[in-house]
Amino acid sequence: MLENIYKFAAETGFANITFKEGIMILVACFLFYLAIKKKYEPLLLLPISFGLLLANLPLTGLMHNELFAKGQVDIIEIVQKGGLLDFLYLGVKLGIYPPLIFIGVGAMTDFGPLIANPKSLLLGAASQFGIYFTFIGALFLGFTLKEAGATGIIGGADGPTAIFLASKLAPHLLGPIAVAAYSYMALVPIIQPPIMKALTTKEERTVKMEQLRSVSKLEKILFPIVVSIFVILLIPASAALIGSLMLGNLMRESGVVDRLVNTIQNSLTNIVTILLGLTVGATANAESFLSLSTIKIIVLGLLAFAVGTVAGVLFGKLMYKLSGGKVNPLIGAAGVSAVPMAARVVQKVGREENPNNFLLMHAMGPNVAGVIGSAVAAGTLLSLLG
Amino acid sequence: MLENIYKFAAETGFANITFKEGIMILVACFLFYLAIKKKYEPLLLLPISFGLLLANLPLTGLMHNELFAKGQVDIIEIVQKGGLLDFLYLGVKLGIYPPLIFIGVGAMTDFGPLIANPKSLLLGAASQFGIYFTFIGALFLGFTLKEAGATGIIGGADGPTAIFLASKLAPHLLGPIAVAAYSYMALVPIIQPPIMKALTTKEERTVKMEQLRSVSKLEKILFPIVVSIFVILLIPASAALIGSLMLGNLMRESGVVDRLVNTIQNSLTNIVTILLGLTVGATANAESFLSLSTIKIIVLGLLAFAVGTVAGVLFGKLMYKLSGGKVNPLIGAAGVSAVPMAARVVQKVGREENPNNFLLMHAMGPNVAGVIGSAVAAGTLLSLLG
Amino acid sequence: MLENIYKFAAETGFANITFKEGIMILVACFLFYLAIKKKYEPLLLLPISFGLLLANLPLTGLMHNELFAKGQVDIIEIVQKGGLLDFLYLGVKLGIYPPLIFIGVGAMTDFGPLIANPKSLLLGAASQFGIYFTFIGALFLGFTLKEAGATGIIGGADGPTAIFLASKLAPHLLGPIAVAAYSYMALVPIIQPPIMKALTTKEERTVKMEQLRSVSKLEKILFPIVVSIFVILLIPASAALIGSLMLGNLMRESGVVDRLVNTIQNSLTNIVTILLGLTVGATANAESFLSLSTIKIIVLGLLAFAVGTVAGVLFGKLMYKLSGGKVNPLIGAAGVSAVPMAARVVQKVGREENPNNFLLMHAMGPNVAGVIGSAVAAGTLLSLLG
Amino acid sequence: MNILINGLQVTVIGIGVVFLVLFVLSLILELFKVLFYKEEKLKIKENINVDQQIKTSVSQKSQVQEVAAISAVMATLIKDDECIVNIRRVK
Amino acid sequence: MNILINGLQVTVIGIGVVFLVLFVLSLILELFKVLFYKEEKLKIKENINVDQQIKTSVSQKSQVQEVAAISAVMATLIKDDECIVNIRRVK
Amino acid sequence: MNILINGLQVTVIGIGVVFLVLFVLSLILELFKVLFYKEEKLKIKENINVDQQIKTSVSQKSQVQEVAAISAVMATLIKDDECIVNIRRVK
């Protein structure tokens, strides 16, 4: 009897918890604080934190990162030995959840401001420079090519894209990359304004831009079709992300499948978001998370956002020059994506100079262009490194 | 460096697209036109078209039809080599999506008009003649028995049933069969009226039918239970379709699980519809779609709808005779199913003769009977040919 | 030709149905009656009954219990030979559905009354005595340890917990255990009042309790975090249930992810409920269901509810004594969980003595404590017997 | 040729089964009428009921159908000389 | 016999663990009260709060419960001599 | 060192491809303008349209953004001397 009690006690988490796991529980609590109190992208960060918590309580059998450590997914072993979070994690590992969420993103995005101002696309392109700068930086810090690619994509400022690429290139870094990506997205209002102000003159920041032209329904319908065909033909590896994004957008703009669009925007996106967050968080086990890599990723991620902003604003200044002062360079900062946070930051910084200047719609162009830009960058990295 | 750029360029879709794939992209665009501009069953046709587009952009790795070409599903290989659409396609291949949609159809269908007028069932039976006529026609055109069965089911005028059977009997024809089935369902208002008018006299078309009796809640609850037991006992192979349809209907009529019914009618049906359409479209690769078979299927599909309508109307005329002129033979045309389009066509043609004649409810009987009829026919074909 | 017709007839269910299967169809109809007419937990019992019906119509190929009879799940064989219900049943077999539903339960539960009155937890603990009493009883009736554990958990009065544990410990008894658990939960208003009245004096039943203190948002947020960490550290095997429950509750109380909470409470819970019910019912094949075991389970299940109620009320009387008459012992009966039915029963019995006595909120404390209690008990049993 | 003979057999059995199933179901429904339906309900009540039937019947699909159904009901009502119909969008 | 002894051991450990867990949780909640609860809130405010608690508490299930809860609240309010309660359906 | 050279190559190709893709897309959109956009629409109509754009554009996220967008639109409208704006919550 006592023997049995002793045996039971020996199999509790209290008897088996490691120091590192204890730290991870505190990390989870800190992330809860950021998600709930600070409202840092809580839709993702709250499930991520809870997944991280569950994965670091010992002996639960919910998640076995080692089952996914091989090159290929061994479905037989996973089914036989896996736990709840292993099964749900298959949706990340097989690259299913991020495209499903991208269908939702597409169904919620209006590309009208981009169609009205095509030059926005160049700002969206320029901001992707942050990805590659970070990529090189990661190589310098000793990451492998794949790890560096997965780290660089944080600069895409786009959660599902980052998770998609990281799960393909460096699944062992998925946890810290996702946490960094979402945290910095939430920190955009703090990271960007000083950079934007430092790089621009008061004159530049007060530029009022011409009203955008109206965009017809036909254009909005053709846009996702044309983008899908052209981009996927050029970078086949971007098909899952670009295809999903444009499928969602086509359904939205077609106006003939509203009941599907409604479900996509709500039930589907929400369900997948929970499963994605929970399982991405669960990949962050103590051993891999509490390592030098994580600190590097946190530093590099901040760099990625900063450099992306710098590149966007500088390109904006170039367009300011070339257009004879018609383009407000601030809108370049929105090119990092982080939709719609970055566009709102542009609006806010613009109004600080001139309360009557409304840059939001002008910033939405580069903002949504940044989503396409980072999906293209992810596809390219996947194709070159995958 | 240049070598790498060249290598990258050599791996783009532009460098690898075949002529047939180019044609398929145009086919996808034409289907977009039908779905969006012409509103041909857009809920299914839009996802189908997008799936077809994605599957025909080269080198994306989203869909590998060859993985499903073996007799049995090799889950290990699919998990290891598959892409996004392969994984989602498992829901079609394993016969999961169509029954789930049928739960939704059951939850949205009121069998009241059928219960009130049991003879409707015979009209629903007669219309299935189109299936078998087409089946024989397909054999004449050189199809195998299984291919002919899958083609014939287009005459059932019921999308999920057609997809369910085709995915079991002739998965390589799934794309064209689904496209044909949904296109002709959308064309019912054009296909049926000339046939209906040609086969009936003005006198027959002006028959006003007796008002339907009221149907009690108890009858509506017993109906799905009795149908399930009887039909599945007679044709076990129809269990997935009939069982799902009646489960949805029982939940609807029971009145005690409204929150489930609401979710079924909306979230569940919509999510599955998107996944079903997208992956069914993705089976349509250039090689198999741009073949003589597709043209045969298109011709035979039209034949199936036409013959089904003819058979329904002729049986309607028989009932007109036997009932001493109490049955309007037009309602026979609704027996093909294509719910509720065909019933509305009957209503419209009826009112053209007599603006005060309202046949809608009378046509709903054969209309929903046609759903049961084609599920029974599908089960029988599956059992005899599968 | 005649030969083929004969062959077809020989393959119908009518030609193959066994006597026991016939009985099972009647059992299904009786369960329909309970679910629809008597409104016994119809959300689960209606899908369960339909699953039971489908699984007992012969030759449908929808469900193959033998595929799951091995120790481990053989995913290859299931994919190759399985039918619709086999595929959907994987969600039960792999322990996925019950935790998903528990996320929903967490998202719908307010632990406020429990936080306001911590002593409620002891009443929730006492009621779990029914589980262990039944466990011993089942051993006496010849069940194995695992079977006895699965049977005992009926006393937890919590459907998902019972299904979760039974599917792990004794999947062959899953059908009768689920039916018993949900039926007795529906019968709580009949089972409990006589016991409650027999064990208490009129004086005890008329005790008015002090109003509960208010509970701050911070406490409600900390509660699920603290419970997760503490309980899972002590009983790692309870992680799936407790973790899910507390994840749902944390999302609910955080107030920052309302759109996720809304989807969880509705779409997600409803979809999983249907799939869970349908497939749990489908495990009840004639051979296993129509056996002495089922009768034993029905008897033991009733015992479990009764003993749980007795233990709760007796512990309530103890608290009545110790508190100097401040605690109404009736609220102990709510400790069995069966949320919120048991709490309503307490309210009703209380008002029978004194129409101005409102015990509902006081009973909600033990009621939700019972959910935690039985999840803890299930985890312990899983850890000791699994 | 063999395949065509097979095909014809399938056709005969298939059509036979479809008619058998739906015919037996129609008999069962005739039985329903005998067992569960009582004539004595008032005419007006039935009217309302038909109205109800149409509404639920069409809940399935889009506005076009709704318009058809509503006009059908309205016409019925007008014919029956009942006035003051209050039309609202059915959800 | 062996199985029964095993069973009794499981029972003892099981009940022990359940009580241990829920007892410790109750201590933690007592700690919550000490740490986070301040008495000085007004009586009326509490009343409203209880009302709130009941509403959210019952969001989970159907009308029957709602009715019970609403009547409970109403009775409380009436007892406290506060009048003019505006009752609306809680979604 | 080799890895860095590889990395630089990836970077050059990567940035090149991103700019190529988005630049070509911008040309396509310029073509859209030529093909589908007609200037002659009235100023007022455009205003309304922009309003519409903003509304749909922000449907994606929470209230904060909405407030920003609404104030932007309002300011635009006020600047254009059009009054009487009826503000309702956009769903």
Ligand code: NA
């Ligand atoms: Na981006």
Ligand code: NA
């Ligand atoms: Na049909």
Ligand code: NA
């Ligand atoms: Na319980």
